[in-house]
Amino acid sequence: MILQLVASAIAGALCGLLGFYINELKLTTLSFSIAHAALAGASMSIVLGFDTTYTAISLAMVYALALGLLMPRVGRYSEALSMTFFTLFNALALAMIYLGQTTVLATARVGGILWGHILAITPIKLALLGSVTMVLLAYIAATKRHLDAIVFDRRIAEAEGVNVYFHIVLLLLFVGLATALTLVITGGFLLFTLLYIPIVASAQISLRAYRRQWISSLVGSVSSAGGLIISYCLDLPVGASIALTALAIMALSTIARLVANAVYRRKVKNEARRKTVATAINPRYISALLPF
Amino acid sequence: MSIPLGKLVVVTGPNGAGKTTLIETCLGLLKPVKGVVKLLGVDTRSRSIVKIRKLCSYVPQDFMRPPHDHYTAYQVISMGLASLGGYSHGDGDGRIAAIAKKLGIEELLDKPIGMLSGGEQQKVFIARALVRMPKVLFLDEPFSCIDSGSRRLIAETVYEYVERGGATAVMVSHELSPLRGLASVLVKMDSGRVVEIRGL
Numbered sequence: 001m002i003l004q005l006v007a008s009a010i011a012g013a014l015c016g017l018l019g020f021y022i023n024e025l026k027l028t029t030l031s032f033s034i035a036h037a038a039l040a041g042a043s044m045s046i047v048l049g050f051d052t053t054y055t056a057i058s059l060a061m062v063y064a065l066a067l068g069l070l071m072p073r074v075g076r077y078s079e080a081l082s083m084t085f086f087t088l089f090n091a092l093a094l095a096m097i098y099l100g101q102t103t104v105l106a107t108a109r110v111g112g113i114l115w116g117h118i119l120a121i122t123p124i125k126l127a128l129l130g131s132v133t134m135v136l137l138a139y140i141a142a143t144k145r146h147l148d149a150i151v152f153d154r155r156i157a158e159a160e161g162v163n164v165y166f167h168i169v170l171l172l173l174f175v176g177l178a179t180a181l182t183l184v185i186t187g188g189f190l191l192f193t194l195l196y197i198p199i200v201a202s203a204q205i206s207l208r209a210y211r212r213q214w215i216s217s218l219v220g221s222v223s224s225a226g227g228l229i230i231s232y233c234l235d236l237p238v239g240a241s242i243a244l245t246a247l248a249i250m251a252l253s254t255i256a257r258l259v260a261n262a263v264y265r266r267k268v269k270n271e272a273r274r275k276t277v278a279t280a281i282n283p284r285y286i287s288a289l290l291p292f
Numbered sequence: 293m294s295i296p297l298g299k300l301v302v303v304t305g306p307n308g309a310g311k312t313t314l315i316e317t318c319l320g321l322l323k324p325v326k327g328v329v330k331l332l333g334v335d336t337r338s339r340s341i342v343k344i345r346k347l348c349s350y351v352p353q354d355f356m357r358p359p360h361d362h363y364t365a366y367q368v369i370s371m372g373l374a375s376l377g378g379y380s381h382g383d384g385d386g387r388i389a390a391i392a393k394k395l396g397i398e399e400l401l402d403k404p405i406g407m408l409s410g411g412e413q414q415k416v417f418i419a420r421a422l423v424r425m426p427k428v429l430f431l432d433e434p435f436s437c438i439d440s441g442s443r444r445l446i447a448e449t450v451y452e453y454v455e456r457g458g459a460t461a462v463m464v465s466h467e468l469s470p471l472r473g474l475a476s477v478l479v480k481m482d483s484g485r486v487v488e489i490r491g492l
Contacts, residue, residue, distance in 0.1 A: 145374035152363055152371055156417075159319050160424065161346030161375040208362040 001232070007121040007129055008224040008242070011182045014133045015194035016202075016220025017140075018178055020213040021171050023199045024151040029079045030067060031175045032192060033086040037063035038180040039188035040089035042113045046100030052113060053125055056183050060176035063089075068169030093188065116187030116239035118228060129181050136174055143167065151209060185224065187239030194220045197246040204253035219249055293486055295462070295477065297427070300454045302471055303464045305481035311464040312353055314481065315430045318462070319350060332427060346375050349421035353432040353464075357413060361406035365397065365416045368405050372420035384423075391419045394449055396442070410437035418446060422453060429453070429461040435470060443470035450474075 022031045041059030045052045063085065071078045097110050112120055140147065149157040150164055158164045179191055186193055202215035227242030234241070295301055303311050316322040317329050320336035329336045334344045349372070363371075369388050392398040395415045400408060405416060414437045421429055429450065435443045451474040454461050465471065468478075480488040 145371060148363075148367070149371040149374040152368065155321065156350060156352060156420075157371075157374070159321060159345060159348065159350035159352075159430075160372060161342055161344070161348070163342050207360055 003123065003126060004118045004121050005225055005228060007126045008118065008185050008228045008238075009221045010126075010129050010133055011178075011185050012194050012198070012220035012222070012224025012242075013217045014129070014136065014178050014220075015182055015224075016198035016217040017136065017213065018171070018175055019195045019199040019220065020202070020209075020216045021147070021151070022175065022195060024209070025154070025168065025171070027168070027172065027175075028196070030071075030082045030172060031179075031195060033082040033089065034060055034064050034067070034172060034175050035179040035191045035195070036086050036089040036093070038176065038183050039113070039191060040092040040096070041180065042183050042188060043093040043096035043100070043110075046109055046113070047096050052109070052120065053180060053184060056180035057177060060180045061173060064172040064176035065169065068165070068172045071168065072165055112184065112187070114188050115237040116183075116185055116190070116242075118185055118231070118238045120184040125181065125184075132174070132177050132181065139170070139174075148209075185228075185238060186242055187237065190239040190243045193239070193243040193246055194224060197243070197250050198223065201246070201250040201253045204250070204257040219246070219253075223249055293479070293489065295460060297460050298454065298458045299460050299476045300451055300471075300474055301460065301462045301477040301479060302468065302475040303462060303479045303481060304466060304468065305487075308483075309481040310484040311481055312432055313484070315350070315432055315462060315464060319345060319348060319430060347427040348430065349424045349426040349428075350430045351414075351417045351421045351432060351434055353436065355413060355417045356410060357405045359406040362404045364402055365405055365408065365412075366401040368416055369401075369420045369423055372424045376424060387423050387425075388419070391423050395419050395446070411439060411442070414438055415442070415446070418449075422449070425457065425459075427459050429459060431461065431463045431465075433464055433466070435465060435467045443467065447471050447474055 018031075022028055038056040038060040041056035042052045044050075044059070045055035048055065067078075067082060067085070070081065074081050097113075101107055101110060111117070146157070146162050146167060149160070149162050150167055154164055175195070179195070182194060183191055198216040198219035199212070201219045202212040205215050206212050223246035224242050227245040228238055230236065230245060231238040231241035303314060305311055313322060317324055317336065318331055320329075320331065320341040323337060331341065332344050332347060334340055366388060369392070370384055373384050373387075388401070389398065392401055395418065397412065397415050397419060400412055400416070405413060408416065414434065418431070418434060421431070431450070434446060434450075438446060447470040450461050450463070453459060463471070463475075468475075475491070477489065477491040479486055480490075
């Protein structure tokens with residue numbers, strides 16, 4: 001259980017951190033299709049008889065690289081192109097699942113791919129997950145100024161000689177790796193839960209980009225580990241538990257933001273009222289109004 | 293058309309003349325439909341243009357940031373040093389402080405960019421462009437939000453930089469009065485064509 005808990009916490013942190021860049025760089029659609037490439041890869045493993053995670057990583061990485069290289073050539077059609085591939089990967093996943101459901105054992109494997117199977121996490125895969133997270137952190141630390149410049153304004157960064165496409169391709173590759181490694185935890189249906197929900201929750205907590213980045217990572221980690229515990233206690237599918245936990249955190253952060261905004265508005269209103277009263281009873285103000 | 297180093301070039305012309313397109317084509321952000329555009333001797337369609345851009349700065353026309361943008365003015369200016377590398381924090385701090393003082397924005401450095409007025413934001417972007425000490429400086433309508441008092445200051449700062457650093461500044465502007473006596477080349481454009489060049 002400790003192994004699974006650590007793995008889900010790391011996966012959540014990794015996806016939460018990547019989610020920040022996906023959102024800021026408007027790569028949501030592209031990462032959505034990469035997540036489905038991972039799902040198609042995992043489904044292909046049933047028919048081909050390979051390891052689920054490694055097949056998912058292979059397809060997701062190849063697709064992420066191809067997409068990244070095609071982006072400058074297709075320009076504004078990159079989102080439409082990625083959705084075309086999304087359709088292809090969905091069709092592939094469904095076809096493979098249909099073809100693969102021949103034995104009871106295969107049916108259990110299909111279930112794991114679709115709604116998550118935390119026991120599929122092995123020490124080797126945990127080490128892989130940890131390594132990917134460490135590499136991502138090292139990359140962010142080494143290129144922080146470049147990434148900040150791209151997040152702030154992609155066009156100015158490009159004009160100043162920052163290799164924007166290199167960083168985008170690299171981030172898409174990280175998305176491919178992260179989604180493929182997370183697939184066994186959340187399942188294919190809810191694969192993007194940890195990529196998108198934590199960043200929405202973090203935006204309710206802070207407006208500062210630097211803080212949002214780490215809050216998103218923390219929310220992802222807490223959602224993932226918390227969801228796993230809930231799944232274990234209530235005997236629910238792990239992917240669904242993680243998604244519901246993440247959504248609960250997002251709802252709580254939204255309520256907290258609404259309350260904080262209301263308190264702030266009331267404070268500003270009271271201060272303005274106090275100032276009006278103070279001005280009205282100020283003898284100098286009154287004397288200024290008198291004609292003598 | 294060829295622009296030598298050490299000149300302050302002003303590009304002017306009516307709306308839709310192609311002034312911004314000219315700047316973005318020079319930087320390689322847009323590809324020329326025909327002909328060749330070279331920036332510091334390098335074809336803008338080649339891959340090495342990314343390295344050449346490190347020697348350039350660009351202040352775009354549409355620079356306004358939304359109110360929720362919480363990067364401080366200091367962070368925005370220091371982002372300009374991102375692609376240069378090899379600058380320690382100390383060096384960068386000194387350069388940022390000097391240019392901020394010159395443009396009169398030193399008190400704005402800790403404020404979020406989204407909370408600044410249009411003119412203040414424009415000065416921050418000009419500071420970001422200058423802090424890079426570029427060989428070629430592209431400024432697209434740098435006076436659009438600036439008050440009349442500060443326009444001459446900005447024009448003189450750019451002129452001083454060009455004179456001292458042997459760099460070239462290409463400035464798109466409808467406002468020619470702040471540049472009186474400073475611009476060495478005037479380029480007039482209309483309907484995507486250069487119709488007049490004075491001073492080359």
